[in-house]
Amino acid sequence: MIRLVVADDHPMVRYGITAVIARSLSVELVGEAADGPELLAVVARTHPDVVLTDLSMPGLDGIAAIRQLRADHPDLPVLVLTMHEDDEQVFGALRAGARGYLIKGVDGEELERAIESVAAGNAVYGQAVANRIIAFFTGTSEQYAAQAFPELTEREREVLDLMALGLRNRAIGERLGMAEKTVRNHVSVVLQKLQVADRTSAAIKARDAGLGQGSLPPN
Numbered sequence: 001m002i003r004l005v006v007a008d009d010h011p012m013v014r015y016g017i018t019a020v021i022a023r024s025l026s027v028e029l030v031g032e033a034a035d036g037p038e039l040l041a042v043v044a045r046t047h048p049d050v051v052l053t054d055l056s057m058p059g060l061d062g063i064a065a066i067r068q069l070r071a072d073h074p075d076l077p078v079l080v081l082t083m084h085e086d087d088e089q090v091f092g093a094l095r096a097g098a099r100g101y102l103i104k105g106v107d108g109e110e111l112e113r114a115i116e117s118v119a120a121g122n123a124v125y126g127q128a129v130a131n132r133i134i135a136f137f138t139g140t141s142e143q144y145a146a147q148a149f150p151e152l153t154e155r156e157r158e159v160l161d162l163m164a165l166g167l168r169n170r171a172i173g174e175r176l177g178m179a180e181k182t183v184r185n186h187v188s189v190v191l192q193k194l195q196v197a198d199r200t201s202a203a204i205k206a207r208d209a210g211l212g213q214g215s216l217p218p219n
Contacts, residue, residue, distance in 0.1 A: 002026055002119045005042050007033040007053040007065070008081075013104070017052065017081075020108040027115050036060025040068060043076070050119050055082045055089055063092045063208065070097035077118040081111070085128050092208035100124030149209070151193045159186045160194075164203045164212025 004027050006017050014032050021029045031046040033039035037059045043051060051069060055062030066078050077099040082089070085103050093101055099118040102111070103126050114124040125133065149157055155176075162172045169183040176183070187199060196202045206212050 001028040002050055002115060003028055003030045003046065003048040004115060005029075005031040005033065005039070005046060005048040005051050007036070007039040007042075007051065007057065007062070009034050009054065009057045013054070017111070020111055023108070024112050027112060034058075036062065036065035039065050040072070043069060043073065048076070050115050051076060051078045052081055052115065053078060055080060055084055055093060063089070063096045066093060066096040066098050077121070079114055079118045079124065081106075085132070087132060088205070088209045090129055090132055091210040095208055095210075101129045102126045103128055149194070149206075152190065156186055156190050156193070159183060160190050160202060160206050161211050163187065163190070163199055164206035166203070166212075 004021060006014055006021075006029065008014050008017070011034075014034075018029055018032075021027050027050075030048055031042040033042045035058045039051070039053060039057075040060070053062050053065065057065070060068075062080065062082070066080075069076055069078055078097060079100040079102065080093050080098045081102050081104055083104050084090075090101060100114055100123055102114055102124070106114075106126065117124045149160065152160065158176060159172055162175055167175065169187065170180050172178075173180045173183045178186075187202075191197070191199065191202055194202050194205055196205060203212065
């Protein structure tokens, strides 16, 4: 039997998953959690084979919880079941260490197969998520950045991408042919539009969405 822990802040969602698992001959529910900190505690107590988690949870969001689970239990597969299918959430979860990503609405049989698959060491993605992954690897970085952060201008996305690579304002200005003061203004606008407090948070958000993956060209 595959020992499963489920995390979701909506009791009815957990109830529905419990009903599916109750009919399963291969999966056993060993714990439930309503938020991120509780998920970490339940996993530490029950030692499951698979974690099934939502992303929007109080206390500690799903991506942060996945990242911590990955650090504490490197071999524990995590399967995401959520309503979110935007690039930031998808790539954030995968970069944090999720083994699979499903959109809520999948039927019980598909969910059970996905749990069995990640337990066996495979990766599982719903069709909508798979399409986004394909688009990321087949499109240009500029096209992807525009989709991931549509609120930013092209220049602001260029600045964000270099911030995600770890460059400071002066280096960004040298790469883009801008004055350091102009870069500083762009950074301020980027922070405001992304609703983050500092450049580190912006860089993390960009990397979670798949930016900042390229190598720097030589000066």
